Amino acid sequence: MSDRKANLILPNGEASIDFPIHSGTIGPDAVDIRALLGKTGKVTYDPGFLSTASCRSAITYIDGDEGVLLYRGYPIEQLAKNCDFLEVCHLLLNGELPNSEEKTRFDSKVMRHTMVHDQINNFFRGFRRDAHPMAILVGTVGALSAFYHDSLDLDNPSHREISQFRLIAKIPTLAAMAYKYSVGQPFVYPDNELSYSANFMRMLFSVPAEEYKVNDTLARALDRIFILHADHEQNASTSTVRLAGSSGANPFACIAAGIACLWGPAHGGANEACLDMLEEIGDVSRVGEYIKKAKDKNSGFRLMGFGHRVYKNYDPRAKLMRETCHEVLGELGLENDRLFKLAMELERIALEDDYFVEKKLYPNVDFYSGIVQRAMGIPTNMFTCIFALARTVGWIAQWNEMISDSEQKIGRPRQLYVGEGLRDVKSIQQR
Numbered sequence: 353m354s355d356r357k358a359n360l361i362l363p364n365g366e367a368s369i370d371f372p373i374h375s376g377t378i379g380p381d382a383v384d385i386r387a388l389l390g391k392t393g394k395v396t397y398d399p400g401f402l403s404t405a406s407c408r409s410a411i412t413y414i415d416g417d418e419g420v421l422l423y424r425g426y427p428i429e430q431l432a433k434n435c436d437f438l439e440v441c442h443l444l445l446n447g448e449l450p451n452s453e454e455k456t457r458f459d460s461k462v463m464r465h466t467m468v469h470d471q472i473n474n475f476f477r478g479f480r481r482d483a484h485p486m487a488i489l490v491g492t493v494g495a496l497s498a499f500y501h502d503s504l505d506l507d508n509p510s511h512r513e514i515s516q517f518r519l520i521a522k523i524p525t526l527a528a529m530a531y532k533y534s535v536g537q538p539f540v541y542p543d544n545e546l547s548y549s550a551n552f553m554r555m556l557f558s559v560p561a562e563e564y565k566v567n568d569t570l571a572r573a574l575d576r577i578f579i580l581h582a583d584h585e586q587n588a589s590t591s592t593v594r595l596a597g598s599s600g601a602n603p604f605a606c607i608a609a610g611i612a613c614l615w616g617p618a619h620g621g622a623n624e625a626c627l628d629m630l631e632e633i634g635d636v637s638r639v640g641e642y643i644k645k646a647k648d649k650n651s652g653f654r655l656m657g658f659g660h661r662v663y664k665n666y667d668p669r670a671k672l673m674r675e676t677c678h679e680v681l682g683e684l685g686l687e688n689d690r691l692f693k694l695a696m697e698l699e700r701i702a703l704e705d706d707y708f709v710e711k712k713l714y715p716n717v718d719f720y721s722g723i724v725q726r727a728m729g730i731p732t733n734m735f736t737c738i739f740a741l742a743r744t745v746g747w748i749a750q751w752n753e754m755i756s757d758s759e760q761k762i763g764r765p766r767q768l769y770v771g772e773g774l775r776d777v778k779s780i781q782q783r
Contacts, residue, residue, distance in 0.1 A: 354754045356373040356381075357370040357371060357372060358373050358383045360388075362392065362394075368722050369391050371384055379559065382405045389766070396510055401426050404765075405600060406586060407586070407594065407753075407760065408759070409750070410753070411423070411746070411749050411750060412746070413581060414662055414663075419663055419665035419666050419668050420668065421655075421669065423443055423582070424443050424444065424447055424448070426443070428579075428668050429672060430489065431443075431645040433672075435449065435579070436512045436547060436579075437548055437578040438455070438458060439550050439580050440578075440582050440745075441520060443749065444582060444583055444745050444749040445752070446677065446714050448777075461517050463542075463544040463551075464519055465521035466521045466522065466524070466551065467542060468496075468522050468526060471499070472492060472496075472526075473529075475490065475492055477491075479533065480533060484733055485733055485736075486611065486615045486740070487527075487733055487736055488529075489523075489611055490615070491532055492526045493592075493609075494604060494608035496518070496604040500515070506600060506602070506603075515602075516603070516752070519603065519744055520744060520748070523740065523744050524542075524548070524551065524555065525555060526760060527552075527741050528552060528555035529555075530734075530735075531731070531734055532555075534733075537699050539555075540560070541555075546566065547572045547575070548575070549575040549578065551571070553567075555570055556730070559625070567649075567683070569629075570728050573679065573680050574738075576676050577721050577724065577725070577738065578719075578738075580742075581589045581717075581739055581742065582742055583746025583750070584743075585662075585760075587619070588616070589620065590610065590743075590746065590747060590758060592613040592749055593606045593610040593750060593751055594763070595721070595763040596609040598760060599749045599763075603748065603751060610743070611666065611745075614736060614739060619734050620736040620740065620743075621735075622636070622716075623719075623721050623722035623735045623736075624732045624733070625657075625715065626718055626722040628656075629657070630691050631691070634694075636693055636694050639697050639698060641692065642655070643705070647707055655713070657715060657717075657718050657719030657722070658702055658716065658723070659711070659712065659714070659716065663714075664712055665712065667715075667717050669716075669717035670715055670720060673720035673721055674720050676720070677720045677727075681723075681729050684727055684728075686727050695719070695723050698715075700716050702715050703752050724776065725738060759760070
């Protein structure tokens with residue numbers, strides 16, 4: 353901890369106040385304002401918490417200006433090219449990549465929990481067939497706490513560990529069940545001989561009447577999607593998980609809260625919105641018309657999948673997803689598909705047009721992941737479920753870190769009140 357201080361000078365002759373400055377491993381320093389209210393009677397005003405560090409974390413680091421994303425210090429580019437998803441899960445949860453023996457043991461623990469309680473099947477009958485899969489996922493993940501009473505003691509490390517394995521293992525099963533229910537097909541049970549991603553593809557796409565063979569190129573593409581979405585620092589859904597967890601809520605409830613937050617179109621629903629935009633444009637011949645709209649602030653049209661709130665440079669995940677996108681399109685022979693040709697033309701313009709380059713509106717990971725998933729046959733209403741599946745391990749790692757942090761308290765943001773002042777209630781005859 354540094355001895356450096358930040359000095360706050362208050363108006364009206366009030367005494368100035370010193371606040372400690374903390375330095376992280378990398379990234380901006382943090383002014384510790386925990387004593388602000390008690391010392392001054394004042395609070396900070398920071399809508400969206402854009403300049404507020406709510407915790408100390410050793411999991412993920414982002415430098416948006418330089419386009420850097422690190423999991424436990426490892427660049428996302430290296431992890432996506434050299435590791436599978438469960439290796440990254442081990443890294444996020446335990447702080448280090450596994451060796452061969454640790455990987456075998458970790459993979460076995462995850463795959464041993466892929467089945468869900470048979471009575472959970474009954475939950476699905478309560479949903480309409482046209483229910484959004486995310487609505488089903490929020491409900492069924494939250495309901496897991498009703499089936500696993502043996503792992504809800506937050507003070508017991510073994511309970512926390514078994515819960516994390518159950519969540520990572522069962523979310524793909526529940527997501528696949530949500531899809532199968534929506535299309536009227538029977539549920540497909542897990543095959544633990546397959547890899548994590550291949551197993552999910554089989555549960556999603558196979559039917560009992562036919563043999564299903566997993567395409568290795570597509571399974572690897574899906575695995576890369578999982579890796580790229582596994583964690584992303586203190587975003588809205590992660591902050592939601594931490595906030596729910598700060599009250600002592602069980603991990604299943606906390607992850608369900610994160611899924612609910614992720615569902616928003618400004619967060620996890622962005623790749624679904626990208627495909628909707630492409631459908632609206634419809635054809636390559638109309639790209640110029642929509643590019644013109646995107647440059648016109650008064651048009652009301654927004655080019656989805658371009659730019660990023662955090663990254664002011666090229667999203668490092670997008671570079672990797674772009675490679676995967678072209679691999680998948682080549683594997684499936686879809687380079688000349690109408691929608692994909694349209695997407696590639698938008699990509700070309702965004703990378704070459706001065707307007708987009710100057711404003712750094714590069715294609716982001718949502719743009720490419722939506723295209724990849726559509727090519728694989730995943731319907732757009734399942735895109736956010738895929739995101740939730742991938743992000744579950746990051747949420748759990750963040751939740752674990754929060755539970756173990758002695759400085760954490762129940763979340764309680766302050767407000768700047770702008771409502772009516774004190775007034776008396778009049779009788780109903782006087783109102």
